[in-house]
Amino acid sequence: MSATIIDGKAFAEKVRTQVAAHVTRLKDEHGITPGLAVVLVGEDPASEVYVRNKGKQTLEAGMNSFEHKLPAETSEADLLALIDQLNTDPAVHGILVQLPLPAHLNSDLVINSIDPAKDVDGFHISNVGLLGTGQKSMVPCTPLGCLMMLREQLGSLSGLNAVVVGRSNIVGKPMAQLLLGDSCTVTIAHSRTRDLAEVCRRADILVAAVGRPEMIPGDWVKPGATVIDVGINRIPAPEKGEGKMRLVGDVAFASAAEVAGAITPVPGGVGPMTIACLLANTVTACCRANGLAEPEGLTA
Numbered sequence: 001m002s003a004t005i006i007d008g009k010a011f012a013e014k015v016r017t018q019v020a021a022h023v024t025r026l027k028d029e030h031g032i033t034p035g036l037a038v039v040l041v042g043e044d045p046a047s048e049v050y051v052r053n054k055g056k057q058t059l060e061a062g063m064n065s066f067e068h069k070l071p072a073e074t075s076e077a078d079l080l081a082l083i084d085q086l087n088t089d090p091a092v093h094g095i096l097v098q099l100p101l102p103a104h105l106n107s108d109l110v111i112n113s114i115d116p117a118k119d120v121d122g123f124h125i126s127n128v129g130l131l132g133t134g135q136k137s138m139v140p141c142t143p144l145g146c147l148m149m150l151r152e153q154l155g156s157l158s159g160l161n162a163v164v165v166g167r168s169n170i171v172g173k174p175m176a177q178l179l180l181g182d183s184c185t186v187t188i189a190h191s192r193t194r195d196l197a198e199v200c201r202r203a204d205i206l207v208a209a210v211g212r213p214e215m216i217p218g219d220w221v222k223p224g225a226t227v228i229d230v231g232i233n234r235i236p237a238p239e240k241g242e243g244k245m246r247l248v249g250d251v252a253f254a255s256a257a258e259v260a261g262a263i264t265p266v267p268g269g270v271g272p273m274t275i276a277c278l279l280a281n282t283v284t285a286c287c288r289a290n291g292l293a294e295p296e297g298l299t300a
């Protein structure tokens with residue numbers, strides 16, 4: 001293996017320390033405690049873990065955490081009523097609805113009912129438009145985490161060829177906008193892209209966000225490229241025992257690490273940065289709501 005392994009866990013800890021320092025300053029100098037409300041509908045086991053970790057890390061950073069756990073059969077009207085209440089609650093600076101929502105709920109409608117200023121996920125259509133036009137917005141947490149790691153690894157991204165494999169609203173599209181904002185030459189590739197291998201081989205920065213286990217092999221990676229693997233896929237791991245599973249990314253890590261200059265592992269790469277950036281966005285939202293200077297280095 002020749003690539004530098006980008007340690008997302010360590011980087012996330014650094015971001016959380018910075019967030020906690022800003023929170024202390026907001027409390028001491030302005031008497032304000034940032035607050036994050038997380039809404040979980042249903043009992044998806046992975047979502048329950050993510051929501052628990054969000055609450056724990058919010059409290060550890062010195063912020064207020066408001067957790068709302070609703071039954072899977074919650075009606076859209078009841079969910080919208082809760083969001084309405086959070087929108088007007090002055091103690092709540094950030095609101096997040098954990099995805100995926102149960103199938104009977106319209107995710108777009110629910111997300112677009114959040115006050116854009118409190119939309120710490122950056123999924124509201126207003127924030128999508130602001131990001132797309134290069135204006136100040138709330139930036140989706142996973143792509144923001146990827147951008148922070150890339151800047152830390154490479155310094156300037158200007159002029160680099162970036163290929164984003166995946167066109168989701170949550171990762172692929174905002175990631176491409178952020179890379180464009182840093183003056184990369186950006187290609188968004190997807191399942192219908194012709195000669196995907198060749199497209200990937202042109203990338204100085206390769207971001208994999210397709211949700212297909214180990215889909216990108218090492219021979220699709222340009223020598224020296226920086227590879228950011230957003231995929232979190234659970235696959236059977238019979239070597240660990242019957243019925244056991246393990247996590248892999250969208251990139252075949254071992255072969256890609258032979259070729260890449262730097263690469264994020266799964267787990268321990270992009271994942272931990274998602275929650276760290278959520279905390280950062282909550283502090284940013286709190287500062288904006290109170291007309292205070294935004295924390296440096298924690299926004300795009």
Ligand SMILES: Nc1nc2c(c(=O)[nH]1)N[C@@H](CN(C=O)c1ccc(C(=O)N[C@@H](CCC(=O)O)C(=O)O)cc1)CN2
Nearest residue numbers: 050097098099100121141267268269270271272274275
């Ligand atoms: N409203 C949102 N819903 C979802 C988001 C989101 O950003 N906003 N992203 C994902 C889930 N997610 C946070 O919500 C998340 C996913 C993964 C991790 C993480 O730290 N992963 C670890 C591995 C964890 C494991 O063992 O399963 C890693 O990669 O090292 C954090 C947050 C979907 N929903």
